[in-house]
Amino acid sequence: MSPGRRILLVEDDVLIAMDLADLLIAMGHDVCHIASTETDAVAAAQRLAPDLLIVDGNLAEGSGVSAMRRILARGFVAHFYMSGDTIQLLKAVPDAVVLAKPFTLHALTTAMDTATRARGGQ
Template identity: 70%
Template sequence: MTAGRRIVIVEDDVLIAMDLADLLIAMGHDVCRIATTEAEAVEAAMALEPDLMIVDGNLAEGSGVSAMRQILARGFVTHFYITGDPVQLLKIAPNAVVVAKPFNMRALVTGMAKAGRVKASVTGGVES
């Protein structure tokens, strides 16, 4: 695992967002923003250019999948989804890296590693 990533969390449940941020900070990462809507996620990605985005698939205002489609249309951003309904998310985004809620640190680390491998295969580089 590579420490010190700048991460944007896209999560509309405040308790889950805080728990996830605490885990990431304890792992040595910088949580540079918590976005709660599709529009905030797109804005955060453009403004902050994070190393990683962790995105809830279902948001109260918009969709995490839709947000990532808009973001990826402008350039690749390493990302993975966290969701309570991984089967439904994979129907919408079949090649997505998905971590099911509830998650633990091991699942989070695995999701980060898989997302990094996707970046390496898409960009022809190595995992960041």
């Protein structure tokens, strides 16, 4: 994946969000916003037009899956989900690109590359 992507991170765990944002920045990407709720994710996606969304499937306020459905209703944007429960997430979105938590750097970059190439998981 080429560096310089504008990434919207949707994660409600502050420590995971901060660590992942730091890692993405170190990789040369721009984390344009960290959303912690479904409502914030939808609004930020519309306002910021990111290149890629990295979305926690389960949020304390709302759902990452529901947020992506609302975002994708306006047009496709590359995205993938992160989840500690990949089986449940894939039941909800069978064609999704999913990164299992915890993850390795290799798994993260693979998910980013796959999501950028795919239009599935809508």
